[in-house]
Amino acid sequence: DKTRYACDGLTRQRLDKPYVKVDGKLQPASWDDAFGAIAGKVRNLDGAKIAAIAGDMCDAEAMSALKDLMEALGSPHIDCRQDGAKLTSGARAGYIFNTTIAGIEDADACLIVGANPRLEAPIINARLRKRFVAGGFRVGMVGDAADLTYRYDHLGAGPQTLKEIADGTHPFCEVLKAAERPMLIVGQGALARDDGAEILAAARSIADATGMIAGDWNGFNVLHTAAARVAGLDLGFVPGNGGRDVAGILDDAASGDIEVVYLLGADEIDTSNLANAFVVYQGHHGDAGAHVADVVLPGAAYTEKDGTYANTEGRVQRGRRATVPPGDAREDWTIIRALSEVLGKTLPYNNLGALRVRMAEIAPVLDRIDMVETADWAVFGSAGPMGDAAFASPISNFYMTDPISRASATMAACTETLVNGGAEKTGTDG
Numbered sequence: 001d002k003t004r005y006a007c008d009g010l011t012r013q014r015l016d017k018p019y020v021k022v023d024g025k026l027q028p029a030s031w032d033d034a035f036g037a038i039a040g041k042v043r044n045l046d047g048a049k050i051a052a053i054a055g056d057m058c059d060a061e062a063m064s065a066l067k068d069l070m071e072a073l074g075s076p077h078i079d080c081r082q083d084g085a086k087l088t089s090g091a092r093a094g095y096i097f098n099t100t101i102a103g104i105e106d107a108d109a110c111l112i113v114g115a116n117p118r119l120e121a122p123i124i125n126a127r128l129r130k131r132f133v134a135g136g137f138r139v140g141m142v143g144d145a146a147d148l149t150y151r152y153d154h155l156g157a158g159p160q161t162l163k164e165i166a167d168g169t170h171p172f173c174e175v176l177k178a179a180e181r182p183m184l185i186v187g188q189g190a191l192a193r194d195d196g197a198e199i200l201a202a203a204r205s206i207a208d209a210t211g212m213i214a215g216d217w218n219g220f221n222v223l224h225t226a227a228a229r230v231a232g233l234d235l236g237f238v239p240g241n242g243g244r245d246v247a248g249i250l251d252d253a254a255s256g257d258i259e260v261v262y263l264l265g266a267d268e269i270d271t272s273n274l275a276n277a278f279v280v281y282q283g284h285h286g287d288a289g290a291h292v293a294d295v296v297l298p299g300a301a302y303t304e305k306d307g308t309y310a311n312t313e314g315r316v317q318r319g320r321r322a323t324v325p326p327g328d329a330r331e332d333w334t335i336i337r338a339l340s341e342v343l344g345k346t347l348p349y350n351n352l353g354a355l356r357v358r359m360a361e362i363a364p365v366l367d368r369i370d371m372v373e374t375a376d377w378a379v380f381g382s383a384g385p386m387g388d389a390a391f392a393s394p395i396s397n398f399y400m401t402d403p404i405s406r407a408s409a410t411m412a413a414c415t416e417t418l419v420n421g422g423a424e425k426t427g428t429d430g
Helices: 007-011 030-041 060-073 102-106 121-135 159-167 170-176 196-209 229-235 246-255 331-344 352-362 403-407 410-418
Strands: 019-022 025-028 050-054 077-079 109-113 138-140 153-156 183-185 222-224 258-266 278-283 295-298 307-310 317-318
Touching: 007 403, 007 410, 019 030, 030 295, 050 060, 050 102, 060 077, 060 229, 060 258, 060 307, 060 331, 077 102, 077 246, 102 258, 109 196, 138 159, 138 170, 153 159, 159 317, 170 183, 183 196, 196 222, 229 307, 278 331, 307 410, 331 352, 352 403
Parallel strands: 050 077, 050 258, 109 138, 109 183, 138 153, 183 222, 258 278, 278 295
Antiparallel strands: 019 025, 019 295, 307 317
């Protein structure tokens, strides 16, 4: 319902023409002027002083093109993990929902770590409820106590409880060990922390110790909140050798060590650190990233382009264009391809088909549409001490989590009524 009724955000606060900052203020510009402003800053600049961050709604084609452009410019500073989640490319089993959404119905016990699936993935939460209602499904939660619409055992708030489960000293371990097909769900509220890699390793050790990995059953699951994240990890849109992650990019931009930052639909970051950098923002809404940009390149929303995405379970899906972008806005990969030519780093594809061939070279799995493939169990995470802070869901307002829903008048009304308590009282209210 949120997705259906947030669609009015697709027509509001849109970027429909390029902009270039002149005397501290963004002014409408031509594509040539916008590309020229970027080229004037980037040309002859050491690649180590350039960085790129991909946002949560990017299609795989645009991330492939931007990754190629950054490599051509000599920059290792790229990242698709806006929230700082400690997930790495390579071991796919370490960042997908291995059980699959349908597979939830085959599980007989579940441990939820640092996630509120009702807010973060309502469809998955509905499956969990369906399985609970069927009976014989014990659920344990480590994190914020919340109404998930089904009963669960609240085991604790943070890493200390997780450590006890990993050590085998917590009573819930026996529930998991007694189950035939136990599963674990670890959310971004546990992974997008300084100790996220250690938490990931602890979750993996729990999966091994409680029989979650057996035969054709893999009960280890990462729950994503970003539509672009799995494909970004598949493509390796993460720092290269000597490269900086999102936090490092922002720190280096503040200090002046990184001079140019390319934001591809990246709006969920602390933009205050970008005041000293030359910022290129490519996106479809006038959201946080556009407000700090020196050059704005108007891109296409997901309804206005053909794009490839991988969902939380790793299923590769294709979106098809339903309408055209407004005004002078263009499909995202075509913008990057055109810019590459101006920068003298022409990317070797001129059409979507050729780009998808290149994309499949980088990540073959992205060419296997609507398939859920079993990922090899491997080592991931980083063993070590975890912090003391309790886990918290990354979503505080279900109705506004991205530029489209933040632009939606309907979602604004939902926020005012259901989150801020702005509904008028009736005569029957106490």
